[in-house]
Amino acid sequence: ILVNSKFTLDVFKKTFTRIKKEPFILYPSIDIQSYPSHEECKIFKNRKVILSINRFERKKNISLAIGSFSMIDEKLLNDKNPLLVIAGGYDERLCENVEYFSALYDKCSKHGLHPFQRINKLEDIAPSNRVLLIPSFSKECRDLLLQNATVLIYTPENEHFGIVPIEAMCSEIPVIAINSGGPKESIVDGITGFLAHQNEKAIAEKINLLLSNEKLQREMGRKGRERVNNLFSLKSFAKMLESFIEGLNNHNKVKNK
Known part of the structure; x- marks a missing residue:
């Protein structure tokens, strides 16, 4: 077994x-060779991309990423102009997908994050937009996001393993995940990312730390790829x-x- x-x-x-x-x-x-190194994309215009990749289901707890993003330090918001990108599987035939996507969009609006939506593609992003939601995306779009992200937030609780953190670490992206389930085995806390308590403030603090320390970003990214190569290739x-x-x-x- x-x-x-x-x-x-x-x-x-x-x-x-x-x-x-x-x-x-x-x-x-995962096939490490299929995850290329970082490549600048003019669409993001030097903005720091905070990435969340999950299916649009309530159990994925994506609203936690939105709440945490809304608590980022104001100085970092002004200096780094971060963009939260929420992308993942979506089927308009499934009521939960449709309802949860709508709820997430509303939560972004209530926090004054000026959300907008793209379907399976990336286009120019206005500086005032803080959150980009992508329901369903191609492999090309996924690769582009992984090549340009600064941090990945992984919000599901008690995932049996979770392949997304592995893909992010392979792409040299530090991962902030909930301290439960499979991520406790894939992520080394403080080395390849952070394992955080399941609350917005705790996650926001880790985002602030990574946004304000590019050296730490790079070091965690490098060690993350090494870990994937050693254990998950x-x-x-x-x-x-x-x-x-x-x-x-x-x-x-x-x-x-």
């Missing part, structure tokens, strides 16, 4: 109490899987003697 994280392993044990054999942890992987995945299969074969040989 294979599971994708220690967190999932704990859930498995609590759920399937009659199964005594402990599962083997095999972390998901296709090569690492193949090595772990091979180890599991060898162990299984050896066990069967002993059992059949």
Whole structure:
């Protein structure tokens, strides 16, 4: 039996109490070569991009990213002119997607963040716009966002693994995630990003720290990519899987003697 994280392993044990054999942890992987290094995009006009990538579902807790962004230090807002980009899977046939997207848009407006929407593309962004919402996006759009983001905010709670933080770290982006679930295993707190309490003030403080310290941004980004290369690359995945299969074969040989 294979599971994708220690967190999932704990859930498995609590759920399937009659199964005594402990599962083997095999972390998901990504193709590092498909994530190019940072590349300036004139669309963002030197603005600091705070990125959130999730499906537009309530359990993804995206409203936390909006609330945290609204609490960024005023001096940093003026100096860095950050832009919060919220992008992810969206299906207009699903009521939850439609309703939650509308709720997020309204929350941005209530905070005076001048939100605007683009569908699967990026165009010129006015300086007064603080939040860009992209319901559904192409791989090209996703790559462009990862190449230009300064920070990734990952807001789901108790995710079994979470591939988005891995993609961000591979793209040399520091990650701020909720201190629960899979991100506790993928992110090294204070080294490749931050694990924060699930409240707006705590996350805003980490955003402020990264926006005000470019050296820290770069260092965390570099170490994040190193971590992905060591633990979450296709090569690492193949090595772990091979180890599991060898162990299984050896066990069967002993059992059949």
